[in-house]
Amino acid sequence: MRLSGPPGMRFDVLTIFPDLFASVLQEGILRRALARDLISVKLHDIRDHATDRHRTTDDRPYGGGEGMVMKPEPLAACLRAVQAGESPGRVILLSPRGGRYDQQKAEEYARLSRLILICGRYEGVDERFRRHYVDEELSIGDYILTGGELGAMVVIDSVTRLLPGVLGCTDSARNDTFSRGLLKHAQYTRPRVFEGSEVPEILLSGDHAAIRRYRFLESVRETLERRPALLASVRFTAEEWKLLAREGLLERVRLAGATP
Numbered sequence: 001m002r003l004s005g006p007p008g009m010r011f012d013v014l015t016i017f018p019d020l021f022a023s024v025l026q027e028g029i030l031r032r033a034l035a036r037d038l039i040s041v042k043l044h045d046i047r048d049h050a051t052d053r054h055r056t057t058d059d060r061p062y063g064g065g066e067g068m069v070m071k072p073e074p075l076a077a078c079l080r081a082v083q084a085g086e087s088p089g090r091v092i093l094l095s096p097r098g099g100r101y102d103q104q105k106a107e108e109y110a111r112l113s114r115l116i117l118i119c120g121r122y123e124g125v126d127e128r129f130r131r132h133y134v135d136e137e138l139s140i141g142d143y144i145l146t147g148g149e150l151g152a153m154v155v156i157d158s159v160t161r162l163l164p165g166v167l168g169c170t171d172s173a174r175n176d177t178f179s180r181g182l183l184k185h186a187q188y189t190r191p192r193v194f195e196g197s198e199v200p201e202i203l204l205s206g207d208h209a210a211i212r213r214y215r216f217l218e219s220v221r222e223t224l225e226r227r228p229a230l231l232a233s234v235r236f237t238a239e240e241w242k243l244l245a246r247e248g249l250l251e252r253v254r255l256a257g258a259t260p
């Protein structure tokens with residue numbers, strides 16, 4: 001029995017809507033990671049750190065304009081309380097102005113012991129808070145959300161599944177769509193015939209080397225079809241180049257930006 005060991009990764013979330021996180025944390029892999037202490041997630045209500053009677057966390061923008069801005073004092077008070085006496089952690093603001101979050105970022109964060117995720121709302125946070133307290137600003141994609149909470153959930157989910165012991169099989173996290181830069185091949189399960197449509201014969205053949213080659217080529221074809229720009233950062237082995245040549249895919253793959 002293990003009496004002590006490395007404590008799991010710690011996530012602190014600063015938000016005015018802590019209740020939004022419950023369902024995401026209470027099911028599936030995140031629930032299991034929490035139960036096994038592979039992660040801990042602490043939710044902090046920014047409103048608890050407001051000092052006025054109405055517990056105000058936003059105010060009108062100086063200079064005029066649409067919407068509201070998150071006041072700096074409740075955010076700073078909340079963050080100081082969260083950081084008090086413990087390892088400071090990487091402070092990340094979820095915001096549409098941030099750099100784009102991707103799998104490489106997820107892998108970087110999975111190597112840290114503590115992330116502090118601040119969820120913006122309204123039109124954003126006061127610039128002085130951002131400058132003095134925020135290490136990194138992150139967007140999860142080019143679309144408009146109502147706030148940073150879904151972004152924080154995306155970060156927690158994508159980082160957690162990379163942590164040792166979280167997924168059943170150690171390499172199922174890495175041997176994955178984005179770690180290689182190729183899209184995953186299509187998947188099939190029983191029944192063998194569904195509404196008249198069959199599973200590709202080769203997958204039933206038991207010839208594992210042939211199946212591996214087939215799946216690799218399917219991955220390349222899917223990537224060419226759906227996300228050709230991804231190919232620019234894929235490194236193929238000498239054997240894979242040979243296979244691509246044999247299948248007449250060489251020119252298309254080179255055109256998409258893959259280089260030997």
Ligand code: 9D3
Nearest residue numbers: 094095096123139140144145146147148151
């Ligand atoms: C009119 C200018 N808008 C910026 C595009 C204002 C604005 C819209 C939405 C300001 C904040 C928000 C709330 N969004 C987030 O907090 C957010 C977000 C997003 O909207 N898209 C992608 N990633 C993220 S992370 C946080």
